[in-house]
Each structure stands twice: as C-alpha cells, then as structure tokens.
Amino acid sequence: MNTDKRTLNIGLFGFGCVGYGLYSVIGKTPGLKVNIKRICIRDESKERPVKLPLFTADKYKILDDPDIQVVVELIDDADAAWEITQLALRKGKAVVTANKKMLAEHMEEILELQKIHGRPVLYEGAVCASIPIIRNLEEYYDNDLLQKIEGIVNGSTNYILSKINKDNTTYLNALQEAQELGYAESNPLLDTGGFDAKYKLLILLAHAFGTIVKPEEILNIGIQNLGDLEIQFAREKGYKIKLIAQAYRNEDETVTAFVAPQFVKPHQQLYAVDDVYNGVIAESAFSENQFFYGRGAGAFPTASAVLSDISALTYQYKYEYKKMKQIHYPISTDVTLTLFVRFSQEHEKSIAGYFEKIEETYSNRNSQFIIGKMQLGKLKQLKETYPELSVIVAN
Numbered sequence: 001m002n003t004d005k006r007t008l009n010i011g012l013f014g015f016g017c018v019g020y021g022l023y024s025v026i027g028k029t030p031g032l033k034v035n036i037k038r039i040c041i042r043d044e045s046k047e048r049p050v051k052l053p054l055f056t057a058d059k060y061k062i063l064d065d066p067d068i069q070v071v072v073e074l075i076d077d078a079d080a081a082w083e084i085t086q087l088a089l090r091k092g093k094a095v096v097t098a099n100k101k102m103l104a105e106h107m108e109e110i111l112e113l114q115k116i117h118g119r120p121v122l123y124e125g126a127v128c129a130s131i132p133i134i135r136n137l138e139e140y141y142d143n144d145l146l147q148k149i150e151g152i153v154n155g156s157t158n159y160i161l162s163k164i165n166k167d168n169t170t171y172l173n174a175l176q177e178a179q180e181l182g183y184a185e186s187n188p189l190l191d192t193g194g195f196d197a198k199y200k201l202l203i204l205l206a207h208a209f210g211t212i213v214k215p216e217e218i219l220n221i222g223i224q225n226l227g228d229l230e231i232q233f234a235r236e237k238g239y240k241i242k243l244i245a246q247a248y249r250n251e252d253e254t255v256t257a258f259v260a261p262q263f264v265k266p267h268q269q270l271y272a273v274d275d276v277y278n279g280v281i282a283e284s285a286f287s288e289n290q291f292f293y294g295r296g297a298g299a300f301p302t303a304s305a306v307l308s309d310i311s312a313l314t315y316q317y318k319y320e321y322k323k324m325k326q327i328h329y330p331i332s333t334d335v336t337l338t339l340f341v342r343f344s345q346e347h348e349k350s351i352a353g354y355f356e357k358i359e360e361t362y363s364n365r366n367s368q369f370i371i372g373k374m375q376l377g378k379l380k381q382l383k384e385t386y387p388e389l390s391v392i393v394a395n
C-alpha cells in the first residue's frame with residue numbers, strides 16, 4: 001500500500017455492494033494516490049467477498065485517526081450516515097458520500113457544517129451513479145440560463161419498467177431481479193415509490209436552481225400502483241412508461257419539481273434509456289438540450305463516481321453552490337399537467353372533481369381511467385386522499 005506524504009488516507013464506512021466496488025476500483029487505479037487505511041463495518045462476523053485486516057467495528061478508529069483525511073461513507077442507513085458525516089466534519093475530515101436520502105434530508109445543515117468546519121462534502125455517486133451530473137451543474141451550468149432538468153434517475157425502477165415492457169416479466173419478478181443485481185435499495189419501496197428519485201431530484205435542485213426544500217414538500221408518485229390497463233394502453237399507443245424526475249423554472253421566477261411515471265414517445269430522448277441506465281436532459285436558454293446517459297446503479301458505476309470525488313479532493317475541489325448566491329427560486333405547484341388517472345368505480349365522482357378539464361374517459365368492468373388536466377397542487381391532494389391510484393403524466 002502506498003503511504004507517502006502525498007497519499008490521501010481514507011477511512012471507509014460500509015463494505016456492501018458499493019464499498020466493495022470502491023475497494024476493487026481503487027485497487028485497479030494505481031495512478032491515484034489513495035490508500036484505504038481502515039474500513040468500518042457493522043457486523044464483523046458477516047461473510048464478505050474478501051477478509052481484510054483493515055476491518056473494524058469501532059467508528060472512532062477512523063474518526064479519531066489524525067492520518068485519515070477523508071471519510072468515505074457508503075452505508076445504507078441514512079441516520080447512521082448523517083451521524084458519521086457530522087462527526088467527520090467536526091473532526092476536520094472531508095466527506096465523500098453516496099447516501100442520497102441523508103443528503104436530501106439534511107442539505108441545509110450540510111451546507112452550514114461545510115462552512116463552519118471548512119471541509120468539503122462531495123456526493124457525485126449519490127445521483128445517477130456513473131453520470132457526472134452534479135459536477136456539470138456546478139461548473140458548466142453555473143449561470144442562470146438553465147431552464148429545466150429532467151430525467152430517469154433511478155436504475156431499479158427503469159430496470160423493472162423495461163423488463164415489463166420488453167420481456168412481459170411480472171412486476172414482482174423484475175423487482176426481485178433488480179434486487180439480486182444489487183440495484184435496489186434494501187427497502188425497495190424507496191425505489192418503487194419514487195422516494196429515491198425524489199431524493200436525487202432534491203440534490204439536483206440545490207445545484208441546478210439553488211433551491212433547497214425538504215423531501216415532504218415535493219410530490220413523488222412511484223410505479224408500485226401501475227396496472228395492466230395502463231401498461232396495455234401504453235403498448236397500444238407505442239409509448240413507454242418511465243419514472244421521471246423533473247424540475248423547471250416558471251416565468252414568475254419559481255421552480256416546479258416532482259417525480260412521477262410518464263408516457264414517453266419514441267421521438268423523445270428518454271425513450272431509449274432502458275434497463276439500469278439513467279438519462280438526464282438539461283435544457284438551457286440558448287443552447288437547447290444536452291443529454292447525459294450512463295449506468296444509474298450498481299457497484300462499479302457508483303464506485304467510479306465515488307472515486308472521482310476522492311480524486312477531486314486531491315486538488316482541493318469543493319462545491320460552491322453558486323446558484324444559491326444568485327437568485328432565489330421558491331417552489332410552485334401552480335402548474336397544470338395532463339394526467340392519466342386509473343381508479344375504481346366507487347371513486348369516480350370525487351376523482352373527476354379534481355380535474356380542471358376532462359379529455360378522455362374509459363371504463364370497463366374492473367376499472368376506469370380519466371385523461372385530463374389537473375393542477376399539480378390538486379394532484380398532491382388527490383394522492384394524499386387516494387394513495388392507491390395509478391397516475392401517469394401524459395403531457
């Protein structure tokens with residue numbers, strides 16, 4: 001192991017899918033002067049792909065080691081990750097994390113702690129795994145020309161939807177495959193319910209528009225309620241259903257953000273983003289669209305983003321959150337969407353009342369749907385009242 005003065009010593013928390021991926025990737029990147037000095041794991045008796053003398057169950061072996069300059073936090077538990085992040089910053093260490101839930105829930109405090117302790121927190125691996133989207137938002141889209149950012153930001157749900165569409169696999173089989181491949185969260189409802197995509201959207205919002213909001217303020221609709229009727233509807237029209245996160249500026253200098261399934265047509269860029277891949281479109285005032293594409297989950301794609309952050313620390317890189325110093329864009333739900341909503345007969349009257357305008361209705365013996373215009377604020381209320389509804393954006 002390389003331990004000369006220019007070597008960055010790392011204390012790694014977590015040795016699961018991504019932690020082990022990082023260990024392997026570092027081993028294959030000899031040009032980078034980094035050394036994993038210690039690895040903190042929760043359960044020392046657990047079977048691991050490799051057994052290393054670096055393992056410890058005592059977090060202070062990392063946090064109190066003055067030779068460790070960087071804490072890399074790759075654990076699953078967002079609360080434990082938050083505790084480690086705070087302790088590491090207080091102890092003067094830089095932090096690299098891929099924990100999107102922790103980042104989304106504590107963005108404001110993370111900004112504050114970085115200022116107080118003068119140590120950076122980097123998290124490219126938290127959003128779209130292999131796609132370098134945060135660094136691009138920070139460095140390239142650092143002015144206020146960015147109008148919109150939208151994309152497929154969750155690999156598991158894209159894998160599930162692709163499998164259902166292409167191979168006629170059942171939802172549960174596809175989910176199980178996504179879990180076996182190491183794409184899904186240990187609580188898969190975070191993926192299927194659109195929560196993971198929302199956490200990523202909140203991180204993107206901070207860098208794209210300088211807007212910080214709490215997760216509960218943003219609507220997330222997942223894919224867990226999708227049924228045969230809408231899958232068949234999409235097939236007949238030649239559409240695909242994709243889970244899309246989006247945030248855009250409105251004319252009144254507000255920002256709208258939400259996550260929901262959407263019908264995507266063949267001419268749209270996101271149509272071709274299948275399986276575990278993610279795709280993000282940045283829409284800018286004078287340069288039209290730029291499209292980012294890459295693997296959105298899995299050990300190595302995430303580890304390579306984490307490694308890029310570690311590498312960036314070797315030249316003192318930190319996020320500057322430039323947008324926050326420019327203009328303040330509050331969140332608005334005062335926009336109208338075209339929606340497909342499937343429901344059961346007994347709710348027909350009350351659900352129809354949420355629409356501003358009904359464009360199409362359909363009914364068979366088992367279920368019915370309405371396509372029509374609804375305000376985003378109303379949709380939020382509708383989902384709170386009827387969480388079991390299947391809703392797809394049909395703009």
Ligand code: HSE
Pocket residue numbers: 126128129153154155156157183184185191196296297298
């Ligand atoms: N569960 C996440 C996903 C992992 O499927 O995208 C990568 O963040």
